Amino acid sequence: MKSKILLIFAFQSSCLQEAHKKEVLHFLLKTPEIKLIADYDIKFIFFAPGLTGWKHIVDVVYSNYSDYFGVILFVDIDRVLFLSNIISFVFQSLNKAIVFTGAKQNLLVNSVDAKSNLINSFQIASIPIQEVCLVFGSRVLRPSRSFISRDSQYNLFSATEDGLIGKIDFGFTPISMKQSSRNSKMIFAPNINDRISHLNLYPFTNLEVLTCGVGDGALIQGGIIDNQATEAIHKCCDRVVLFDTQGHRQCDQCINIEKCQLEAAVSKLMWSLGQTHDLKKFRNLFKANLTGEWGYSL
């Protein structure tokens, strides 16, 4: 294994992608101090919208994973939570770090946080952290327990107590790190099913919407699940996740979840649906606490 870091810049494809690439290379040329922390190779991914794009990113990470000491993905902050959650489920039992970072402003040269986030990410990718993490501001977070925060200009994300991997001050100060052997074998489970719906049940929502085709799985958020709603859910589909709902009844089709992050729940639903067609296996897989996403056993 080369003791090198792979730095991936992943942006949605656009007509400006060549200009974007040029800007990134210029930015890196003006930041030679990164090479003091680690040597690195750069890759650009300009991905298509939707599942094809996500798979593209997963494929690039997988095909390079074994050749590098760590991987850094610099992505748009709007997508970083979903993408890092999906990667957490696709790549399990990691023996190195896959770090997600980004910048508040798209134009890197003018960005106040791009340089600092990137330098911190290199520091994290160079030490034996063995999981997917988000590095923004002074925090190193577990994606499945993270959420957007407005704490400060720099800490763009926050996490529940069990989602804080560590803090960055003079270097990295660990708080709760996963420990596994550097020689452990990574589990790669890349199938994702994007045919899902996310519905908010407001008090006056017409429950007929549930019968209009919600795809292979649905996440229903909020609302009161009474007899009428349960009946509608039965007609809807057989893989339904109830997220922070009230008054729900025991039903085989539904899995109740609460106190978790929406991005983690949606990503887990897509990933679990991609792994199996069997209802029982799906339920077991979804309920399993793979990356600490539930914070507790369901």
Next chain:
Amino acid sequence: MKFCLFGADKISLPWAEKIQAVLVRKRIGVIYKFERATVSNKGVASIDDGKNLLSSVDAVIITCNIPTGEVNYLIASAVSNNKPLLCFVSDNNGIPEALQTFLKDYRNFGKTILDIHTFSYSDFEDNLNVFIDKIVDIILTERPRIKFTLRITPAIDKYLSEKSAETGLSKADFVRDLIFKEKKD
């Protein structure tokens, strides 16, 4: 004025402690971390807003036996934050080649002071004093470029006008001088 001081390992710890004593003597604030010591409360508080720790200090001093990953990270952070940096590396091991190459490249475009010395008892305090003086000079002679509005009373305005006539300085320069004096003391 506030410095960040990092004693990276046990061997260089006596040097870090010596530097801390010099900084305290010069009444310079210091956020420090020594090997096997915890970050001072002040240090922890300053990073809660997510800013890079080094963005809140005026300069960085590191002592180490051999530059480790943590030392390289601090050097990189100091450079990217445009903070003057002094790094003492034990003369038993010398400055690693990668760091020397970086220094050579950096001097071609770097704006800030970046001094990396191998240390020995004889010239240690001289290097430190020269560095501190350089930083104080930089801070004091930097061209003012931040503009802000200050509302004052007619009595203060009268006082400033008199002082301006007396010293031959503009009112703004007079106020700036007062602040420099306060900071230097």
